[in-house]
Amino acid sequence: MELVKKGAEADIYTSIWNNFKTIMKIRKPKNYRNPTLDKNLRKQRTIRESQTLMEVKSFGIPTPLVYFVNLRDSSIIMQRIPGKPIHDLPNSKIISLSRQMGNHVGLLHKNGIMHGDLTTSNFILFQDKVYVIDFGLSQKTIKPEDHAVDLRLIKEILNSAHASIMEESWKNFLSGYRNVVGSTTYSKIIKLVSEIESRGRYATVV
């Protein structure tokens, strides 16, 4: 096993599982966190992630296959997607792929799932398909407010990490999103996004 990424939440290793090329995502205990809290979070997120990865496949979101879940050490063994995170692609590519990202997010929301951690690192381009990963913070929810929180987060990421192409990619993202959820829902969610933003600190100039 080789460590490929030390993520915020979990460590990712490449591994082989029954001759499949896999990765192992393990949520190791965190010393800084209270042990009770740590145990709850790790277990809950491992369950949530493995379940959601499977569930969203049923309505057409490309995700890695889950092969094995071990709750004792909070690890998941899943299919290795040897693509590149959208975050690392050239700007022009990010702009054009934003539509597909929006599409996927729309599909998730339409089926009552909030991703919870929408960043450009959690979409992977592989063989012209955009895979969605990292469902540890996902929630089953049909509340428009929750869906709006999702959109606000990806907007924040585009605004910070991809500031120079923010406008174009956000436009594409939204158009992909609208195509799936329909314009009535779309307008409602967008209104909520502005509402959440206006609740932010010092958002309105007085």
Next chain:
Amino acid sequence: MIGLGIESTAHTFSCAVIEKKGKKGKILSDVRKIYRPPEGEGIHPREASRHHIENSSIVLSDCLREAKITIKDLDLVSYAAGPGLGPCLRVGAVVARSLASYYKIPIYPVNHAIGHIELGKLLTGAKNPLVLLVSGGHTMLLAFLNKQWRVFGETLDITLGQLLDQFGRSMGFASPCGKNIEELAQKSSKYFTLPYSVKGNDVSFSGLLSSTKSIIKKNKADACFSLQETAFAMISEAVERALSFTRKKELLIVGGVAANKRLSEMLKDVCKRHNSKFFVAPQRFAGDCGSQICWTGLLESQVKSGVSLEETFVTQSWRLDTVKINY
């Protein structure tokens, strides 16, 4: 170059003198008077501004005397123009304008939050950090990109400082209550499960506040302990996410809550995991102070020659991610 900085955004009225040589800055003096509301109450903007007015001349003259300079030695004066409480901000602005117009000193309006970051960088030597700004007014994760500080995560409702203050006040402490809570929390190690709300790089504290209030009756120390453990774990997770996303190799904590030892301890562990260097602003300069305003004014003077009196302003809401930084 010698600058005077005036801070009056919230409960602190402070003046500071810094001498800048090249990229180095030396704090010659930093004098403050802090408005203390009655126990169990928060800042009353009018009362705070009254406190600032009454103390402004003493603080200013003490600050100059300690620095062993006179007003004539000043090359510029800067003041905190926002964000903050309107009545308080106006006091600092009035003092700065008076000095500027009477003594013909160039004047610089400065963003208070940028001040926290710039002073933190000066005092710790952090070069290109991910910044965690935690205070009564802010809870934000920031990184510098294309001449602006960009927000990589923030609170969706109340700030960490407000969480601690509002909780502390409900137990009868006077704001700021961070220290009281920290001391009480050290007496307990019993953890109650509380709402934990991290949304990507963002956090939300309002649910946590209500829930913790409801366990005060059981045991105050346990409530403080559980609140700190939960809230700081949320912040630490957001920091971890932002560190891994931005791939920064330095973390700098600034703002009033940076003084909390438990928070520092947790974030040190986070940095160790991510091989990042950990910087925290020295306790005396973590919270609001004149130095942060003075140093930012001095930095701005590298590219700007001050503004005219008509252009001076105060604004209660002034997000730091809208400020262009050209120095």
